[in-house]
Amino acid sequence: MICFLTSRTDLPDRxxxxxxxxxxDELRRVLPNPCRALDICSDPNxxxxxxFYASLxxxxxENAGFRFxxxxxxxxxxxxxxxxLVRESNLVILGGGHVPTxxxxxxxxxxxxxxxxxxxxxxGISAGSMNSADLVYAQPEEEGEAVxxxxxxFLPGLGLTKTMLLPHYQxxxxxxxxxxxxxADITCPDSMGKCFYAIPDGSYLxxxxxxxxxxxxxxQIRDGVISQISAExxxxxxx
Numbered sequence: 128m129i130c131f132l133t134s135r136t137d138l139p140d141r142x143x144x145x146x147x148x149x150x151x152d153e154l155r156r157v158l159p160n161p162c163r164a165l166d167i168c169s170d171p172n173x174x175x176x177x178x179f180y181a182s183l184x185x186x187x188x189e190n191a192g193f194r195f196x197x198x199x200x201x202x203x204x205x206x207x208x209x210x211x212l213v214r215e216s217n218l219v220i221l222g223g224g225h226v227p228t229x230x231x232x233x234x235x236x237x238x239x240x241x242x243x244x245x246x247x248x249x250x251g252i253s254a255g256s257m258n259s260a261d262l263v264y265a266q267p268e269e270e271g272e273a274v275x276x277x278x279x280x281f282l283p284g285l286g287l288t289k290t291m292l293l294p295h296y297q298x299x300x301x302x303x304x305x306x307x308x309x310x311a312d313i314t315c316p317d318s319m320g321k322c323f324y325a326i327p328d329g330s331y332l333x334x335x336x337x338x339x340x341x342x343x344x345x346x347q348i349r350d351g352v353i354s355q356i357s358a359e360x361x362x363x364x365x366x
Contacts, residue, residue, distance in 0.1 A: 128247065128249060128287070129249070129335045131332075131333060132288065132332040133250065133252055133253075134294035134295050134326050134330060136184070136187060142186055144188065144190070147329040147330075148329065148331065148342040148359070150331060150342075153333065155192075160194055161193075161195050162218045163215060164195055165201055166184060166185075166200050167200075167220065167222060168201065168202040168203075168229070168232065169224020169228060169254050170228050170232070171202045171206060171232045172202075174202060177222070178200060180222060206236050209237070210241055213242070218247060219249050221254075221258065223252040224254045225269070226257050226258060226268070226282075230258050230265070230282050230283075233285060234283075238285060239283075239284070242285055242286075253294045254294075256292050259284060260284045260286075260289065260290060261286045262281055262282075262289075263281065263291065264293070264321070264323055265280055267280070267305075271305065272304070288332065290339060291321070292323070292325075292326060294326060294328075315348060315351045315352070322347060323347075323348040324345055324356075325348060329359070330342060339364070339366050341363045341365060345363065
């Protein structure tokens with residue numbers, strides 16, 4: 128299995144994949160062309176939204192020269208076919224959205240077990256990248272989550288990596304949620320005894336043959352301290 132766990136795959140306001148940090152070049156190297164793609168949703172019941180974003184993702188790939196024998200969506204409409212759909216695909220796209228909602232759906236369809244036998248390419252987008260971890264840090268994002276004592280901030284994920292990613296860092300680093308600073312007052316305290324990696328759009332975690340490498344600008348959040356560990360164009364091995 129080869130993984131590209133991204134913050135975002137496309138360029139803002141352009142119907143194109145982001146080529147930064149050799150993203151497109153590496154996809155061309157490892158992805159069959161044409162390929163059989165499966166876009167796995169973030170919300171199994173948001174069918175219209177899922178279809179819309181899946182169509183955009185397909186467009187971005189096609190505009191970069193990739194072709195598809197098939198491009199299917201996995202959500203609540205065909206969840207019972209999850210095993211067959213994963214088995215028949217050589218590109219699995221894990222879509223963006225609300226992390227806990229997607230996490231529940233992944234568990235409902237037994238995706239962690241299904242991915243153990245998968246030997247194709249995985250592209251994670253935002254929440255999909257976060258839910259790829261063995262232990263997922265579900266950073267609060269919706270109003271009320273940061274102050275809700277029943278909100279679970281750590282969830283079992285797909286186990287594709289031990290690395291806990293936080294996407295869209297350039298957008299959310301100064302956010303305030305429930306009267307608290309998202310990173311200084313929420314995420315940094317949650318990092319005590321743990322380690323997160325915050326990445327802006329254009330950066331990604333690349334995994335091949337068990338080797339993990341952060342590509343592009345990235346920030347480590349460990350034991351309450353945020354430190355930049357790489358810049359645009361850098362490749363930083365994590366193991």
